[in-house]
Amino acid sequence: MKNLNFTCPFCSLLCDDIQLEVKENTLKPLNSKCSILINSLKKKINEQFSIINGKKKNISQAINELSFLIKKSKSTLFAGMGTDIKGTRAALDIIDKYKCIIDHFSSDTYVKNLKSMQETGGFFLTLSELKNRSDTIIIFQTSDDVLPRLFEKYIFSKDTINNLKKRKVVFIGSKVPQFLYKNKKLINVEIIKLDSINLLNFISSIRKSINSKDSEAKDKKIFNLIELLKKTKYGSILWSISELQGDVSDLIVNEINLLIQDLNKFTRFSGLSLSGSDHILTVNEVLLWQTGFPIRTSFANGFPIHDIEQFSTKKLLDNKEVDLAIWINSFNEKKIIINKKIKNVLIGIPNHPQKNDVDIFIPVGTPGLDHNSHLLRVDKVVTMPLKKVRNISLQSVEQVLNKVKKGIVNSDN
Amino acid sequence: MLIVITKLQNARIYDPINRINGKIKDLYIKNGHIIDKPKHGERISRTINLKNKIIMAGGIDIHSHIAGGKVNLARLLLPEEHRKYLYSSSEKLRSGSGLGTCSSFHIGYKYVKLGYTAVFEPAVLPSNARSAIIEMSDIPFIDKGTYTVLSNDDFLLKLIQKKTNQKKINDYVAWILHSTKGLGIKIVNPGGINAFKFNQRALDLDEKNKKYGITPRSILKVLTKSLIDLKAPHPIHVHGCNLGVPGNVNTTIKQISAVEGKPMHLTHIQYHSYDNKGDKKFSSGANLLAENINKNKNITCDVGQIMFGQTVTASADTMSQYRNHHFAHPKKWICADIECDAGCGIVPFEYRDKNFVNALQWAIGLELFLLIKDPWRIYLTTDHPNGAAFTAYPRLIKLLMDKSYRDNEFEKINKEAQKSSVLKNLKREYSLYDIAILTRAGPAKVLGLNNIGHLGLGAKANITVYNDKKDKEEMFEKPFMVIKDGEIIVKNGNIQKVFNGKFYTAETDYDKGIEKEIKSYFEKYMGRRMENFKIQNQELWDYGIETENIKCDRNDY
Numbered sequence A: 001m002k003n004l005n006f007t008c009p010f011c012s013l014l015c016d017d018i019q020l021e022v023k024e025n026t027l028k029p030l031n032s033k034c035s036i037l038i039n040s041l042k043k044k045i046n047e048q049f050s051i052i053n054g055k056k057k058n059i060s061q062a063i064n065e066l067s068f069l070i071k072k073s074k075s076t077l078f079a080g081m082g083t084d085i086k087g088t089r090a091a092l093d094i095i096d097k098y099k100c101i102i103d104h105f106s107s108d109t110y111v112k113n114l115k116s117m118q119e120t121g122g123f124f125l126t127l128s129e130l131k132n133r134s135d136t137i138i139i140f141q142t143s144d145d146v147l148p149r150l151f152e153k154y155i156f157s158k159d160t161i162n163n164l165k166k167r168k169v170v171f172i173g174s175k176v177p178q179f180l181y182k183n184k185k186l187i188n189v190e191i192i193k194l195d196s197i198n199l200l201n202f203i204s205s206i207r208k209s210i211n212s213k214d215s216e217a218k219d220k221k222i223f224n225l226i227e228l229l230k231k232t233k234y235g236s237i238l239w240s241i242s243e244l245q246g247d248v249s250d251l252i253v254n255e256i257n258l259l260i261q262d263l264n265k266f267t268r269f270s271g272l273s274l275s276g277s278d279h280i281l282t283v284n285e286v287l288l289w290q291t292g293f294p295i296r297t298s299f300a301n302g303f304p305i306h307d308i309e310q311f312s313t314k315k316l317l318d319n320k321e322v323d324l325a326i327w328i329n330s331f332n333e334k335k336i337i338i339n340k341k342i343k344n345v346l347i348g349i350p351n352h353p354q355k356n357d358v359d360i361f362i363p364v365g366t367p368g369l370d371h372n373s374h375l376l377r378v379d380k381v382v383t384m385p386l387k388k389v390r391n392i393s394l395q396s397v398e399q400v401l402n403k404v405k406k407g408i409v410n411s412d413n
Numbered sequence B: 001m002l003i004v005i006t007k008l009q010n011a012r013i014y015d016p017i018n019r020i021n022g023k024i025k026d027l028y029i030k031n032g033h034i035i036d037k038p039k040h041g042e043r044i045s046r047t048i049n050l051k052n053k054i055i056m057a058g059g060i061d062i063h064s065h066i067a068g069g070k071v072n073l074a075r076l077l078l079p080e081e082h083r084k085y086l087y088s089s090s091e092k093l094r095s096g097s098g099l100g101t102c103s104s105f106h107i108g109y110k111y112v113k114l115g116y117t118a119v120f121e122p123a124v125l126p127s128n129a130r131s132a133i134i135e136m137s138d139i140p141f142i143d144k145g146t147y148t149v150l151s152n153d154d155f156l157l158k159l160i161q162k163k164t165n166q167k168k169i170n171d172y173v174a175w176i177l178h179s180t181k182g183l184g185i186k187i188v189n190p191g192g193i194n195a196f197k198f199n200q201r202a203l204d205l206d207e208k209n210k211k212y213g214i215t216p217r218s219i220l221k222v223l224t225k226s227l228i229d230l231k232a233p234h235p236i237h238v239h240g241c242n243l244g245v246p247g248n249v250n251t252t253i254k255q256i257s258a259v260e261g262k263p264m265h266l267t268h269i270q271y272h273s274y275d276n277k278g279d280k281k282f283s284s285g286a287n288l289l290a291e292n293i294n295k296n297k298n299i300t301c302d303v304g305q306i307m308f309g310q311t312v313t314a315s316a317d318t319m320s321q322y323r324n325h326h327f328a329h330p331k332k333w334i335c336a337d338i339e340c341d342a343g344c345g346i347v348p349f350e351y352r353d354k355n356f357v358n359a360l361q362w363a364i365g366l367e368l369f370l371l372i373k374d375p376w377r378i379y380l381t382t383d384h385p386n387g388a389a390f391t392a393y394p395r396l397i398k399l400l401m402d403k404s405y406r407d408n409e410f411e412k413i414n415k416e417a418q419k420s421s422v423l424k425n426l427k428r429e430y431s432l433y434d435i436a437i438l439t440r441a442g443p444a445k446v447l448g449l450n451n452i453g454h455l456g457l458g459a460k461a462n463i464t465v466y467n468d469k470k471d472k473e474e475m476f477e478k479p480f481m482v483i484k485d486g487e488i489i490v491k492n493g494n495i496q497k498v499f500n501g502k503f504y505t506a507e508t509d510y511d512k513g514i515e516k517e518i519k520s521y522f523e524k525y526m527g528r529r530m531e532n533f534k535i536q537n538q539e540l541w542d543y544g545i546e547t548e549n550i551k552c553d554r555n556d557y
């Protein structure tokens, strides 16, 4: 038995303050109650076979079979993409060469951030800026589901470079998260209850008042908030796209980005999108630097074509626009979409409940548990190094895909 | 082991470090390096006849933004720019897109096709270093290195505020270099980016940062001294105060006097050479600055020339970028405050030859090239992609080498700008020897790298072979052959084989005692552990990155 310093790979906060007790490959966090962390480490791995058409096979057979499928396929989709930097690089190596398409589990919501960024831009900050500088924090409809320890680590903490007094936290949205009430001692909380439609109007009204000199807001709530914004020295705005109501969420995000730009005319403000489940930010960064485009990009023509609508996993599968879907998820057991009319492959953790429903299943380890890894934090600036902590001989996504690629190349010759 | 010796014969060689100015001379390559001549009994296995060709060492770009968070943000902001430039994959090459913020593999392909074999990323924030270096491992061919940005980090500013002794600051600087695997240290708008976080909108050299009560001058002095005390390979690399502000040439000159004769590299001086005379309150300060640099032999610089067309500006200088966002074209921009280090700002930009300011910026850059006399102290850059993409270098070289072409181009720009520029009167034309200094020998020397930038004994066999053409743009645009580490990688513009270059880092030493304070700073304020900030060699090796560690023993400070 030993105790290790551990960096948690299970959300894009990548907490590195975890003490981990390691006993014959069972892992127990000693100093954190984060529910995602505890649940993720609870899972016992009982078997780690590959499966082809419902039959247990060894991994090299499964890899060969996958190489064969990719070679035969007219159009392959890499879906899910729950992997790290190296896994993404290995995937892109194949995707580029064999003219595939790439999407991610969290794209449906994340592309709304993307769109706003492509149209407007924005003003952003990183976690330690939030922690050390922000005297006012505006939260648009965000629970603590996405990044459970964000508030504990970066907002409630007392130690700040700028010796901030009790911060002002304004929650604006419909479902008020309990943890804000629970921590009332640490922050000054104010709640403004609004549903999504009203939220959109609300932000627009704030912007209007800010941008026109003579129109003073009539609505008391808006008036008070603007007074607070004016008094703020360095404010931040947090939102979580997946928790905003679907049909207007892209408009809301765009208004938020514009609001932040407006606020900087007289004081300092910046924003942080709390998106990024299943490490879409990591995948997206690699994709951007290697190809110039973000997620939802096809290489079918031999060069990258990026289209947010056209290359959505659901659409491609529903319309049978691909004949092979390769799902990758090395972090959790998230459900995958299976269209029985095409070939389906899952490169996933050994316990995945759908492993018998796909044509090929290849087990892989989890970054930061079974192999060293790098993942990007929610602010996209910090890449965290993660170290292997257990030894149950599971391969990484990178290792599997590199072998798959070799398999295709060899069968070429 | 089979020893392969290659002989390059009959070419005219321009190798300023070895004072070879166009002499016809044979070169021998063995194990990726230049040798004097084969030893007795060693056989030459390959002879390449390069009659009528011109040879220089592989080009070195001392300042080009090729990786890191800011470049990826720019890619994200501008899908339309990437759709304009699409590159197909092929048997050997990856697909890609973009020009100013070209995708990683194609940065490597494009650079070597221009005959460049070493490029330095000049603005890596400490917190972003790991990301940037991993990204750079996907840029093939070229040797690389980074300058780590200090001068706005709360840790350093606090040290200076507390009047900490120079020794301890040196330890911190060395620790940062070591932990982030930097080759150099870059100053960006010293104290200004930090001040902007406290809503200060401008900060002149002697103005105080509101929070820390210290001036840019004090930061500049302390860091300049640090690198000298550390005998670092490259002196302090400075992006000064007031970038882009009319009248800033006076600040730049004050900055030169602030370092009191100590070595300093001023980067993209074009953006720091503006005077505020005339009706438009914008005029050239090139002459003023050039005179000053000519006198102060401790100063080196690169120009950051602008070229007309669409590009994107990307900088750690949030204060300046925010100020400039009004000029965004297309109308969108991104800024960020980053990790108590510094920040970043992305503003797309179109330089137009009929616009007074843009036209004059273009002329000012060229004036600087022509008025600064010593080619060993000025280097060719466009501050890629801020002034233009590096692919514009051949045209820029033609502007420097060919006065009649330059005059022709000058006639096309905004008439008012023509009136306020002396460019037409400057007769100087750069020679091939000068160009070899500007693009190879000079950068190698100021970076403290002894094995590149020349073709003498022991140098890496990084060699560019040009066709001798009258049109210098054509000549430099498509070298006849490019050799990297002794291997032919480009022939007639076609890539032959792909491999990765080396990664230069500075090998520093520091008192380990400094880590105690940094460790608690990280845990208390940064919300992560110091151990996970420090980049380990193993991490680099995992990405196939081979480092070349440069000793801190520069002896000409």
Ligand code: SF4
Binding pocket: A008, A009, A010, A011, A012, A013, A014, A015, A032, A034, A035, A036, A037, A147, A148, A149, A150
């Ligand atoms: S907040 Fe995220 S990174 Fe931190 S312990 Fe929980 S799941 Fe892990």
Ligand SMILES: [Zn+2]
Binding pocket: B063, B065, B122, B123, B267, B268, B383, B386
């Ligand atoms: Zn620059």
